[in-house]
Amino acid sequence: MSCYRNIITRAFISLLFVFSFSLFNISFAQDGEALFKANCASCHRPLEDFTGPALKGARDREPSKDWVYKWVYNTNSMVNSDPYAMALKARFQSVMTQQSEANLSKKDVEAILDWADKYEKPAPTKTPNGGTGEDNSLLYGILTIILAVIAFILLQVNSSLRKLSDEKEGIRRSEPVPFYRNKTYLMAGILVLFLIGGYFVIDAAIGLGRQQNYQPEQPIYYSHQVHAGVNQISCLYCHTNAQYSKTAGIPSVNVCMNCHKGIKEYTGEPILREDGSQVDATGEIQKLYEYAGWNPVKKVYDKPGKPIQWVKIHNLPDHVYFNHSQHVMVGKQQCQTCHGPIQDMPQVYQFSPLSMGWCINCHRTTKVDFYNKETGEGNKFYSIYEKFHNDIKSGKIDSVTVEKIGGTECQKCHY
Known part of the structure; x- marks a missing residue:
């Protein structure tokens, strides 16, 4: 019987080892992503150029294998002496913040670039708020429950084997306490429930009011990709207040009509919604005319206009003060710093978390x-x-x- 007990014990230890090793691999794989989000995400993207160059394949484009380490730790000197660094500065009109090896080691840099090289664009999945995202919390929860059930079964098997062994050897023991009356099991269950409940309460409290990836349906399908991307219209043409006011401001219908008095139909590449359906862009222009009270045939305003009821996307709590002009004019920040690659968005969604930690990290x-x-x-x-x-x-x-x-x-x- 001791042979069976050893087999069960070894099987249990093996399961724990495999599970721990899997968690170690997952954690190690995520190190590069975590380091990227903490140190690089405000200026870089894995697949496309942003404020700085795309990181995927960066080592293949650089002059030498160890160039990246020299660049990260000696940015201020290399930007005026190294030809490749000078070319980057001329191309992006900005210089990366120099790091110290104490804050970002060579292993950290390597982990970030390894993660970027392996990065693939995830398939978009619809979230309840209309945005796209990926959440593995349910999967992790199911795996945790399965492992807990396996552990419980192994404990019961071990108890049964011990009972059989005692009966064979003539050892009398008191009848074991049923698991639902066992104080150890009850305490463990209470602790597990307390931890699970505490996690969800804290997670909900931390995320209260945040709406990253929020993408509401607007009264008119306005594509920033077409206006700011393809047609290169400056953000400040429509959001003039961003330079001089606390708020960026929503452009009035008259601002839209400055162009669309002459542009009556859309002739560019097809615009697709999140579900893959095509947008009737010319029909959206007709909606604009209805709001403006404009008659495109007679070319006159022949009926009363009304404001467009745009749905606000980026909301900060009432106790937070944020001034656009201070960041745009004084801090000289680009719109993409907070709003992401706005020029590539067919329909705008909240790109950044806009959390206090995210803002503080930028200030640092x-x-x-x-x-x-x-x-x-x-x-x-x-x-x-x-x-x-x-x-x-x-x-x-x-x-x-x-x-x-x-x-x-x-x-x-x-x-």
């Missing part, structure tokens, strides 16, 4: 563009920080992030 890594009196370059808004400018000039520091000028203080966003 974004450099301040100080005004230089000698060259006349830089932003005069920061001229009050004369000490930092002098420290950069003397070589005491190489850059100043938003964090160093109070960008992570609570009062900056909550007051």
Whole structure:
């Protein structure tokens, strides 16, 4: 009987080992993705160019095998001396934030690039809020339940084998307590329920009010891909307030009519919805005319117009202060920093999580563009920080992030 017991014990240990090894592999595979999201996602994408170049295949495009390490740790010097680095600067009109090996090791850089090289564009899946996304929580939950049931069965088998062994050897033991009355099992069950309930409560509280990938249906199918991407219309032409106001503003119908008085039909590439159906783009232009009260045949406004009831996508909590002009004019941030590749979106969705951690991480890594009196370059808004400018000039520091000028203080966003 001891032979059976050893077999059961070894089988149980083997299952635990396989499960642990699988979790280790999953965690290791996700390290590159986690590092990418923490350090690179604000400027890079795996498959396409963004503020910086696409990371997939980056090592194949670079001059040498170890060039990437020199670039990451010596960005400020290489951007003015290395031909490939100078070409990147000229192409993207921006320079990557220099990192230290203490914060981002060579193994971390390698893990990020390995993950990017293996990255494949995921197939879009519909989420309840109308966006696309992927959630493996249900799969992990089912696997956890299966493993728990297997462990419970093995414990019962072990108990039965022990009972048979005792009967054969003539050992009398008290009748085992049923599992539903066993205090150990009951306590373990209570702890499991407490942990599961706590996880869902905390997860719901953290995600309260967030709506990443939110993509509502709009009264008119407006394609940023066509307007900002194909036709290269500047974001600031329609969202003029982004330069001078707290809010970017929703363009009035008259702004749309500046172009669509002359553009009556769509003749470009077919526009497809998320479900694959084709959009009647010319029909959407006719909807615009209805809102504007415009008669395209007589070319006059012959009936009262009305505003378009656009559905707001990007919402911040009421206790959060965000100023577009401060980021666009002072911080010189591109729209894509927060809104993602807006020029590639047939229909807009919320790209970024807009969480406090996401904002704080940006403030910790974004450099301040100080005004230089000698060259006349830089932003005069920061001229009050004369000490930092002098420290950069003397070589005491190489850059100043938003964090160093109070960008992570609570009062900056909550007051």
